[in-house]
Amino acid sequence: MKRIVLLLAAVFVATLILTPNTVFSQENNYQLKPEKSKIEWLGKKVTGEHSGTIFMKQGNLTFDADQLLGGSFVVDMTTIVNTDIxxxxxxxxxxxHLKSDDFFGVDKFQESKFKITSAEKLADGKFKVIGNLTIKGITEIAELMVNVHKHGKMLHVNGKMIIDRTKYNVRYGSGSFFDNLGDKTIYDEFQLDLDLNFE
Known part of the structure; x- marks a missing residue:
């Protein structure tokens, strides 16, 4: 009997030594609170700029202690609104116009998605995040910097993403594809400012 107990103890210790990440895993899954989150967009052209908001349908983040492991998001493209006019x-x-085929073709592509593939932890709650961004059915690698802070049970994430719209076949008014646009030129890159809350 004593020999069996010692054998079981040895197996347990070996398991702890060989698989520490699994045994001591502290994975936490956080779900997006869409009603407490928003994205602000900014697009610029030669003669000025326009801004507005768009909202997410759902999202999640997975952490192991304070290391971001992964996550994914679904953006509701039908919620595009302008706020500066x-x-x-x-x-x-x-x-x-933004919802038309000239831009995001919302009738056909009602959702855009982002799936995290890697995250590098920096200082002071900052992370460099890389993932697959899908817009109009086209998927490209995208990168952004985010700040992550915990407030009780809530997780607050804010950050900024710069997107080259032409990679997703959004080419209307792009000087990269059309000549002689003059002051009707719309710049290829647009900005998203993220303000997200999870629980």
Whole structure:
């Protein structure tokens, strides 16, 4: 009997030594709170800029202690709105154009997605995140910097992503593909500012 107990103890110790990451894993899964999260977008052209918001349907992040392991997000493209134009008619016209096939083709592509493939922990809650971004059915590698801070049970994430829209077949008004646009040129890159809350 004593020999069996010693044998079991030895197996347990060996398991601890050989697989420490599994035995002591502290994985935590956080779910996005869409009603407490938003994304602000900014697009620029030669003659100015426009800004607005867009919202997420769902998302999650997985941590092992304070290391970000992965996560994924689904953006509701039907929620694109403009916030800088006061005239209702002009604002509705711009929103309709952004949702049209000239830009994001929302009737056909109602969702955009981002899936984390790797995350490098930096200082002071900062992470360099790399993942697969899918817009209009086209997937490209994207990178962003985020700040992660915990407040009780809540996890707050903010960051900025710069996206080259032409990689996703959004080429309307792009000087990279069309000549002689003059002051109608719309810059290829647009910016997303993330303000996300998880629990």
């Amino acid at each position: 006061e005239d209702e008619t002009y604002r509705a016209k711009l929103e309709g």
